[in-house]
Amino acid sequence: MTSEKTTGAPRTLYEKIWDAHMVEPLASGAALLYIDRHLVHEVTSPQAFDGLRVNGRKVRRPDATLAVPDHNVPTANRDQEIVDPESRLQVATLVENVAAFGVPFIPLNDVRQGIVHVIGPEQGASLPGMTIVCGDSHTATHGALGALAFGIGTSEVEHVLATQTLVQAPSKTMRVTVNGELGLGVSAKDLALYIIGQIGAGGGTAHVIEYAGEAVTSLSMAGRMTLCNMAIESGARAGLVAPDDTTFDYIKGRPMAPKGEDFDAAVAYWRTLPTEAGAVFDKEVVLDAADIAPMITWGTSPDAVIPVTGLVPDPSDLTDDAIRANHQRMLDYMALSPGALIGTPVDVVFVGSCTNSRIEDIRDVALIAKGRKVADGVRAMVVPGSGLVKLQAEAEGLDKVLLEAGFEWRDPGCSMCLGMNEDKLKPGQRCVSTSNRNFEGRQGPGGRTHLASPAMAAAAAVTGRIVDCREFA
Amino acid sequence: MQPFTQLTGIAAPLPVANVDTDKIIPARFLKTLTRTGLGKSLFDGLRYDADGKERPDFVLNQEPYRKAEILIALDNFGCGSSREHAPWALGDFGIRCVIAPSFADIFYNNCFKNGLLPVALPREVCEQLMEETKLGSNARVTVDLERQVVVRANGEEIAFDVDAGRRHALLNGLDEIAETLTHDAGISTFETNRAKAEPWRTAVSL
Numbered sequence: 001m002t003s004e005k006t007t008g009a010p011r012t013l014y015e016k017i018w019d020a021h022m023v024e025p026l027a028s029g030a031a032l033l034y035i036d037r038h039l040v041h042e043v044t045s046p047q048a049f050d051g052l053r054v055n056g057r058k059v060r061r062p063d064a065t066l067a068v069p070d071h072n073v074p075t076a077n078r079d080q081e082i083v084d085p086e087s088r089l090q091v092a093t094l095v096e097n098v099a100a101f102g103v104p105f106i107p108l109n110d111v112r113q114g115i116v117h118v119i120g121p122e123q124g125a126s127l128p129g130m131t132i133v134c135g136d137s138h139t140a141t142h143g144a145l146g147a148l149a150f151g152i153g154t155s156e157v158e159h160v161l162a163t164q165t166l167v168q169a170p171s172k173t174m175r176v177t178v179n180g181e182l183g184l185g186v187s188a189k190d191l192a193l194y195i196i197g198q199i200g201a202g203g204g205t206a207h208v209i210e211y212a213g214e215a216v217t218s219l220s221m222a223g224r225m226t227l228c229n230m231a232i233e234s235g236a237r238a239g240l241v242a243p244d245d246t247t248f249d250y251i252k253g254r255p256m257a258p259k260g261e262d263f264d265a266a267v268a269y270w271r272t273l274p275t276e277a278g279a280v281f282d283k284e285v286v287l288d289a290a291d292i293a294p295m296i297t298w299g300t301s302p303d304a305v306i307p308v309t310g311l312v313p314d315p316s317d318l319t320d321d322a323i324r325a326n327h328q329r330m331l332d333y334m335a336l337s338p339g340a341l342i343g344t345p346v347d348v349v350f351v352g353s354c355t356n357s358r359i360e361d362i363r364d365v366a367l368i369a370k371g372r373k374v375a376d377g378v379r380a381m382v383v384p385g386s387g388l389v390k391l392q393a394e395a396e397g398l399d400k401v402l403l404e405a406g407f408e409w410r411d412p413g414c415s416m417c418l419g420m421n422e423d424k425l426k427p428g429q430r431c432v433s434t435s436n437r438n439f440e441g442r443q444g445p446g447g448r449t450h451l452a453s454p455a456m457a458a459a460a461a462v463t464g465r466i467v468d469c470r471e472f473a
Numbered sequence: 474m475q476p477f478t479q480l481t482g483i484a485a486p487l488p489v490a491n492v493d494t495d496k497i498i499p500a501r502f503l504k505t506l507t508r509t510g511l512g513k514s515l516f517d518g519l520r521y522d523a524d525g526k527e528r529p530d531f532v533l534n535q536e537p538y539r540k541a542e543i544l545i546a547l548d549n550f551g552c553g554s555s556r557e558h559a560p561w562a563l564g565d566f567g568i569r570c571v572i573a574p575s576f577a578d579i580f581y582n583n584c585f586k587n588g589l590l591p592v593a594l595p596r597e598v599c600e601q602l603m604e605e606t607k608l609g610s611n612a613r614v615t616v617d618l619e620r621q622v623v624v625r626a627n628g629e630e631i632a633f634d635v636d637a638g639r640r641h642a643l644l645n646g647l648d649e650i651a652e653t654l655t656h657d658a659g660i661s662t663f664e665t666n667r668a669k670a671e672p673w674r675t676a677v678s679l
């Protein structure tokens with residue numbers, strides 16, 4: 001526990017952020033932790049605002065809060081009213097709540113609207129050394145900037161709105177070091193999936209993971225966001241990458257970032273944040289980037305993952321009854337048998353979600369789509385992470401490449417990542433998806449999800465099968 | 474919040490690992506604006522077929538487990554989303570306690586905010602308890618938060634760990650926000666000091 005460290009002992013990035021935000025230790029052993037940024041969306045906030053209302057409470061720091069609709073919004077025909085009455089009401093309720101409580105808000109028709117975890121960094125609202133929370137588990141994404149960012153439930157959303165703090169116990173720390181360079185056609189998504197495969201879907205439970213090593217520090221900010229985004233899929237509370245020049249270059253000039261001398265002062269502080277030599281983690285994992293191929297999941301848990309050239313494991317090789325039964329259940333749901341996965345026909349390809357919907361991801365897809373056609377019978381959709389990503393892609397002509405190839409080019413939102421709006425798989429459909437969860441029914445009841453990188457998704461779209469994207473390199 | 478002190482009830486076995494929040498309550502049921510009414514959609518994909526008819530092989534569709542107040546499952550229960558709709562749906566169905574070898578962090582945390590007690594016990598113990606639930610309505614399990622024990626049908630007691638602060642809050646049904654607001658002066662001091670030390674900190678502005 002942080003507080004037990006002797007003064008002067010080398011600290012980790014996580015411990016430094018924790019110490020800087022500790023308002024007061026509490027009798028229970030937990031602490032009151034100050035929250036710098038609170039991101040709010042339409043799905044996990046209505047009951048929280050309602051709670052404030054019932055108790056006659058205000059939002060303590062509207063200027064630390066940013067709201068946007070994303071989970072439930074349509075990704076086409078934005079000029080019309082939202083068709084689904086429940087979705088319409090949920091978005092309208094957010095509009096009412098932010099007005100009533102004075103919370104800064106990016107409305108649906110604003111070019112800055114997008115997935116909450118894409119727009120936080122994009123707007124410069126998420127900065128190194130901050131504590132950032134949102135009623136959404138993929139808040140870990142913002143850890144890419146060297147911020148302590150984690151998902152909270154609605155009760156805690158209400159708690160942060162009312163007090164700008166959370167009651168928190170310190171987490172354990174884990175460092176995942178990936179040495180070496182990623183091979184050609186191997187992306188941050190493959191790195192993320194590989195790590196989850198290595199440590200397991202519960203491997204990070206109760207820990208905050210710091211990602212380190214050459215394969216991590218050489219990633220772009222987009223890649224680091226993809227990596228931290230999926231920390232939660234290994235059960236970790238949050239994922240972190242130490243801020244460095246890549247981070248500062250990314251932040252400079254963003255709308256809400258400090259400017260001029262303030263920026264320099266901020267950078268000077270941010271440079272003090274990285275983990276010091278000799279700091280001790282509760283757990284250390286060391287991996288080699290050379291072992292990583294393009295990855296794809298075969299089951300309904302993100303750790304059920306193999307290299308695309310690998311084999312779906314055979315349950316009869318497993319000795320533990322419960323694990324074997326789970327494994328078989330996953331195979332049945334996915335309609336797969338042990339053996340090669342490559343060549344399996346797909347029905348849908350989804351490029352999007354807070355994991356992979358940034359401009360870099362769309363460029364990866366366009367590179368493979370260029371001059372090719374989406375295979376017959378395949379529905380392929382690209383959903384940019386924000387209105388600004390969409391504009392950027394259009395400025396680069398990527399929309400034309402994608403449309404010519406037969407991809408759908410849609411408006412920003414969570415879309416088929418969780419199937420809350422009308423973008424859903426039909427029962428039995430098989431989808432290669434750049435999102436982060438392959439749970440049963442996640443993309444629509446009965447839908448079958450294979451998680452993979454944008455390049456793998458694009459390769460599946462143009463061949464109609466699960467293939468190795470390196471064939472297109 | 475409804476306090477949790479002691480509960481004696483029917484326990485339903487769900488011998489599945491990684492029961493994720495999409496299984497507990499699929500995303501399409503998250504369009505609600507209230508905390509109530511989600512019980513009928515709890516475990517929707519497992520409980521109902523494509524036509525909305527009950528699947529007779531699912532435990533909560535069987536007697537006596539339709540009235541289960543305790544659920545026993547395997548590792549990493551509640552993994553996935555931060556949606557508090559998961560504990561709301563469990564609670565709305567009537568489940569007040571989940572016993573499993575391990576829980577996902579956010580779900581675990583969310584339970585305590587909603588009067589639900591998650592109890593972590595070793596996997597062998599969970600499997601044993603599941604075995605005993607076959608006794609049907611005789612399979613009454615008692616969960617006593619005051620004494621921090623689970624009492625098996627045969628009277629044997631199994632101790633469990635729970636954080637002292639969370640236990641206290643749950644036993645007394647405390648409003649955490651009201652508690653935190655008693656630290657209001659401390660929060661204000663923190664904010665003032667911070668603003669002085671780091672004047673470059675920016676506000677959200679659109």
Ligand code: SF4
Pocket residue numbers: 071115116117136138352353354355413414417418435436
């Ligand atoms: S894109 Fe998916 S994972 Fe990301 S915030 Fe939206 S629903 Fe959650």
